[in-house]
Amino acid sequence: MIGIIDYKAGNLTSVARALQYLGESWTVTADPRELSGCDRIILPGVGAAGEAMTNLRRLGMDTWLRECLAAGTPLLGICLGTQVIFSHSEENDTPCLDLVPGWVRRFPDGLREGERALKIPHMGWNRVEFSRPHPVFAGLPAAEYYFVHSFYPDPADTAHILGRTEYGLRFCSALAHRNLVAVQFHPEKSGAPGLRILANFCRWGGADAQ
Amino acid sequence: MLSKRIIACLDVRDGKLTKGIRFQGNMDIGDPVEAARIYYEQGIDEIVFYDITASSDGRNIMLEVVRRVAETIFIPFSVGGGIRSVEDMRAVILSGAEKVSVNSEAVKNPDIIDEGARIFGSQCVVLGMDVKKVAVRPEIPSGYEIVIHGGRIYTGWDALQWAKEGEHRGAGEICLNSIDADGTQKGYENDLTRLVSAAVGIPVIASGGAGRPEHLYAVLTRGEADAALIASIVHYRTYSIGELKEYLHERGVKVRREW
Numbered sequence: 001m002i003g004i005i006d007y008k009a010g011n012l013t014s015v016a017r018a019l020q021y022l023g024e025s026w027t028v029t030a031d032p033r034e035l036s037g038c039d040r041i042i043l044p045g046v047g048a049a050g051e052a053m054t055n056l057r058r059l060g061m062d063t064w065l066r067e068c069l070a071a072g073t074p075l076l077g078i079c080l081g082t083q084v085i086f087s088h089s090e091e092n093d094t095p096c097l098d099l100v101p102g103w104v105r106r107f108p109d110g111l112r113e114g115e116r117a118l119k120i121p122h123m124g125w126n127r128v129e130f131s132r133p134h135p136v137f138a139g140l141p142a143a144e145y146y147f148v149h150s151f152y153p154d155p156a157d158t159a160h161i162l163g164r165t166e167y168g169l170r171f172c173s174a175l176a177h178r179n180l181v182a183v184q185f186h187p188e189k190s191g192a193p194g195l196r197i198l199a200n201f202c203r204w205g206g207a208d209a210q
Numbered sequence: 211m212l213s214k215r216i217i218a219c220l221d222v223r224d225g226k227l228t229k230g231i232r233f234q235g236n237m238d239i240g241d242p243v244e245a246a247r248i249y250y251e252q253g254i255d256e257i258v259f260y261d262i263t264a265s266s267d268g269r270n271i272m273l274e275v276v277r278r279v280a281e282t283i284f285i286p287f288s289v290g291g292g293i294r295s296v297e298d299m300r301a302v303i304l305s306g307a308e309k310v311s312v313n314s315e316a317v318k319n320p321d322i323i324d325e326g327a328r329i330f331g332s333q334c335v336v337l338g339m340d341v342k343k344v345a346v347r348p349e350i351p352s353g354y355e356i357v358i359h360g361g362r363i364y365t366g367w368d369a370l371q372w373a374k375e376g377e378h379r380g381a382g383e384i385c386l387n388s389i390d391a392d393g394t395q396k397g398y399e400n401d402l403t404r405l406v407s408a409a410v411g412i413p414v415i416a417s418g419g420a421g422r423p424e425h426l427y428a429v430l431t432r433g434e435a436d437a438a439l440i441a442s443i444v445h446y447r448t449y450s451i452g453e454l455k456e457y458l459h460e461r462g463v464k465v466r467r468e469w
Contacts, residue, residue: 123383146286
């Protein structure tokens with residue numbers, strides 16, 4: 001059973017639909033007892049960091065996620081769910097979960113690519129250059145993934161970075177830390193390669209090695 | 211580097227495509243879910259469903275279509291047409307659409323943009339704009355005016371002013387449809403698209419006029435569009451999605467080619 005943490009951050013059903021399509025069983029809940037019975041956990045989310053952290057703390061999910069990481073349960077962060085695992089987000093100047101040391105920064109104004117001014121949010125399909133192998137990202141084609149975000153992760157320790165994406169600057173779009181993996185893009189909206197990542201996660205034991 | 215998006219538009223009435231789409235073997239497909247699945251497998255980047263249903267029964271049929279699409283394709287898709295309230299937006303989003311587009315209603319009641327963005331996030335709210343070329347006059351300095359109800363009513367909004375207003379109110383994206391170019395298959399309205407794209411900091415989808423691959427190339431380069439909406443050019447199998455993307459790629463436009 002895969003636990004999708006429901007912390008009222010946008011519409012979480014698209015992740016559930018993708019798991020359904022893959023034939024996995026899932027539950028969307030914020031009940032720590034129910035989540036503790038799950039084999040693996042997904043922290044999704046769309047929205048703003050400030051409200052997300054308020055909701056996570058109110059639900060006791062800050063403590064629970066820390067215990068989950070320590071217990072070795074495979075954990076996947078998606079988009080906003082990836083941003084809140086860091087120490088601090090520039091969005092609403094929010095102290096976050098601090099499961100991975102680092103910051104979440106806003107794309108600076110005036111980003112350019114050649115002649116063109118880049119738009120914020122970074123919305124659409126972009127490449128992820130993986131710098132080292134990881135079981136959750138095994139067997140992927142040189143694909144693109146669907147992004148929608150105005151803030152990006154900036155881990156303190158570059159050893160946590162698995163993949164980078166170029167948008168006026170190179171930012172960390174996939175990372176791993178022990179039994180946690182996290183992506184800035186939306187695997188549930190990235191076609192077959194995204195579904196492959198979710199399927200890999202559903203079989204991953206939680207060890208960060210090939 | 212971000213790819214330019216190619217987006218297919220499917221018109222739906224009472225749960226069926228308004229015009230059958232011709233796929234392999236010249237078989238007409240009338241089911242929007244099946245059409246979406248085929249385009250998804252062919253590598254479309256996004257799909258827009260435009261619901262032209264009038265009745266409230268039809269609205270519920272559309273929500274059922276949205277639910278089935280969300281179980282079938284795993285790329286973003288949006289729903290537009292007949293969205294009159296935040297409740298309409300909520301129903302579409304909860305049924306599984308990534309985005310919802312507002313057009314005429316946003317002109318009549320612009321607060322729907324603010325409310326939608328506040329409740330669902332800007333990334334969910336697409337401002338659909340129908341535009342006609344008119345004589346330049348003091349209130350329409352660009353010579354492009356916003357029209358509603360399929361072009362029958364002129365609103366007095368300059369297209370550039372309305373685009374900025376929509377962005378300011380929280381729209382996450384603009385779908386810019388030229389009524390003059392729509393259905394001609396003679397190319398997008400590139401000048402209009404470039405003006406709007408330069409006026410706002412949010413992505414602009416160009417719509418109306420695609421008939422040949424060079425039209426997509428022109429609007430994605432000279433027109434500075436972030437995405438191009440296509441309909442009959444692929445519905446009648448004049449070109450496949452792969453052919454269009456290959457054409458753009460060969461000319462240096464970055465498009466998604468692996469899926």
